[in-house]
Amino acid sequence: RNPKTEQRSQSRDPRTSPSPGFAAMTGKTAPPAKKPAPVAAKEKAAPAPKEEPAPKEEAAPKEEAAPAPAPEQPPTPEHPPEQPPAPTAEPAPIPMEAGVEATPAPAEGSAAPPAEPPAPAPEAKPEKLKEEPPSCPLSLAVEEVSENSFTLTWKAPEQMGRASLDGYVVEICKDGSSDWKAVNQEPFLSTRYTVPNLSSGDKIHVRVTAVSASGASVPATLEQPVLIREILQLPKIRMPRHLRETYIRRVGDAVNIMIPFQGKPQPEVSWTKGEQPLDTNRINIRTTARDTIFYIRQAQRGDSGKYELSVRINGAEDKATLDIQVVEPPGPPQNLKLVDVWGFNVALEWTPPVDNGNAEIKGYRVQKSDKKSGKWFTVLERCTRTSCTISDLIIGNTYSFRVFSENICGLSDSAAIAAGVAHIKKTKTTYQPEKIPQRDMMEPPKFTQPLTDRTTTRGYSTHLFCSVRGFPQPKIIWLKNQMEIREDPKYIALIEQGVCSLEIRKPGPFDGGVYTCKAVNPLGEASVDCRLDVKGGT
Numbered sequence: 001r002n003p004k005t006e007q008r009s010q011s012r013d014p015r016t017s018p019s020p021g022f023a024a025m026t027g028k029t030a031p032p033a034k035k036p037a038p039v040a041a042k043e044k045a046a047p048a049p050k051e052e053p054a055p056k057e058e059a060a061p062k063e064e065a066a067p068a069p070a071p072e073q074p075p076t077p078e079h080p081p082e083q084p085p086a087p088t089a090e091p092a093p094i095p096m097e098a099g100v101e102a103t104p105a106p107a108e109g110s111a112a113p114p115a116e117p118p119a120p121a122p123e124a125k126p127e128k129l130k131e132e133p134p135s136c137p138l139s140l141a142v143e144e145v146s147e148n149s150f151t152l153t154w155k156a157p158e159q160m161g162r163a164s165l166d167g168y169v170v171e172i173c174k175d176g177s178s179d180w181k182a183v184n185q186e187p188f189l190s191t192r193y194t195v196p197n198l199s200s201g202d203k204i205h206v207r208v209t210a211v212s213a214s215g216a217s218v219p220a221t222l223e224q225p226v227l228i229r230e231i232l233q234l235p236k237i238r239m240p241r242h243l244r245e246t247y248i249r250r251v252g253d254a255v256n257i258m259i260p261f262q263g264k265p266q267p268e269v270s271w272t273k274g275e276q277p278l279d280t281n282r283i284n285i286r287t288t289a290r291d292t293i294f295y296i297r298q299a300q301r302g303d304s305g306k307y308e309l310s311v312r313i314n315g316a317e318d319k320a321t322l323d324i325q326v327v328e329p330p331g332p333p334q335n336l337k338l339v340d341v342w343g344f345n346v347a348l349e350w351t352p353p354v355d356n357g358n359a360e361i362k363g364y365r366v367q368k369s370d371k372k373s374g375k376w377f378t379v380l381e382r383c384t385r386t387s388c389t390i391s392d393l394i395i396g397n398t399y400s401f402r403v404f405s406e407n408i409c410g411l412s413d414s415a416a417i418a419a420g421v422a423h424i425k426k427t428k429t430t431y432q433p434e435k436i437p438q439r440d441m442m443e444p445p446k447f448t449q450p451l452t453d454r455t456t457t458r459g460y461s462t463h464l465f466c467s468v469r470g471f472p473q474p475k476i477i478w479l480k481n482q483m484e485i486r487e488d489p490k491y492i493a494l495i496e497q498g499v500c501s502l503e504i505r506k507p508g509p510f511d512g513g514v515y516t517c518k519a520v521n522p523l524g525e526a527s528v529d530c531r532l533d534v535k536g537g538t
Contacts, residue, residue, distance in 0.1 A: 152206060170193050271285055335416075400421050403415060
């Protein structure tokens with residue numbers, strides 16, 4: 001057999017030709033021609049094998065071990081798992097002269113663009129948190145209506161979103177149509193807008209939308225369409241002053257309230273409670289051109305609550321709230337008990353009543369009753385705590401106690417009575433007088449206020465005064481010019497509470513001189529003196 005023919009048949013049989021994976025594992029150098037053949041090169045090299053079989057056969061004897069497998073590349077797709085290791089080898093050291101070997105480089109370059117799928121990395125942007133649009137504008141209302149326009153007011157939305165607010169868009173739609181048209185061309189930041197150029201008699205639906213960079217809010221819409229006609233007088237509720245606070249009535253009382261209002265043309269008046277219409281079986285409403293009357297024949301606690309009055313003219317509206325509180329006396333306190341008894345005192349405790357009568361508990365009234373009389377006497381009024389101490393009880397008596405609760409209506413119909421009684425026992429006491437040390441009160445006479453010189457007029461009585469102390473009480477002696485004044489009717493000497501006085505009646509020129517007051521007791525004596533001058537009179 002011809003060895004060249006065998007060599008050619010073996011090279012064309014893929015089962016007998018070694019694969020690149022196999023060459024990598026065995027380390028043989030025979031199949032280096034397949035190393036630079038990447039996946040893209042297979043597609044490019046497919047048309048070349050038919051034109052170059054002859055040169056490969058001539059080169060075979062020179063290389064002896066190289067069977068020219070390059071032309072037979074098309075069958076290689078049967079071994080896909082063995083091809084990936086081939087690109088790991090460097091194409092530069094391959095000494096193959098076949099033109100096919102030059103094609104792998106551009107094949108790799110051409111395969112590079114499909115190898116760039118990592119570019120989708122920027123698609124991570126959707127992972128960012130989406131900015132929320134602003135919330136709906138608040139309190140949309142009609143401020144004024146004229147023959148061809150009306151004015152709207154509203155409040156800014158509670159939530160603006162991360163982006164700042166660009167402004168508001170006002171849209172209108174005629175009643176019976178679904179075609180909404182924006183009135184303003186660009187968003188504006190004011191919360192007041194006048195819609196002009198309207199026809200008198202039209203009914204216009206309105207909505208306002210807040211707009212920001214993150215989107216538009218849910219629109220705020222008026223519940224009723226606006227009738228375009230001139231309002232001569234805006235609606236206004238004249239709430240009486242006493243109704244601006246909580247209106248309190250007792251259970252069973254009648255509630256008759258009149259609330260005046262104004263507005264031209266005739267406004268629409270409506271009453272609601274908790275955004276629900278009133279129960280006409282219990283509440284009667286009568287409305288005239290100038291006022292509305294709210295009437296309940298017999299009030300019950302269930303009638304308590306806040307009633308909303310609305311006066312509307314073509315979208316212009318005024319509202320007022322009437323707060324009614326229907327009360328009744330509270331229930332009695334709970335769990336009244338006698339905590340302690342000592343001496344003349346008793347301690348009580350209780351808990352608030354279960355039913356406060358739909359009003360705040362103002363306090364408690366505590367009463368006592370002794371066993372002998374059986375009458376109840378009030379001990380404490382408006383006690384704000386749920387405990388108290390009662391004092392000044394009579395020894396030997398037995399007492400019972402009860403407590404009433406009190407609210408704005410008055411005392412509870414019944415009282416809580418303590419289960420036990422308090423017996424004030426007699427206590428044996430022994431009086432021990434306080435021992436006061438005896439003090440030596442003995443003291444010699446001492447003048448605390450001396451006599452003073454005086455000048456008097458002839459014929460006018462005069463007095464001399466001084467004060468003295470001492471124990472035992474000293475004896476007082478008066479002297480004139482060192483001569484003792486005895487029982488002389490011209491002189492009257494007195495002493496009271498230690499104050500000594502000498503009256504000289506109608507003195508004459510000869511009554512002038514030096515007067516001396518001497519105090520004497522067993523412990524000693526003391527004296528004071530003064531000079532008296534008598535001037536002549538006419």
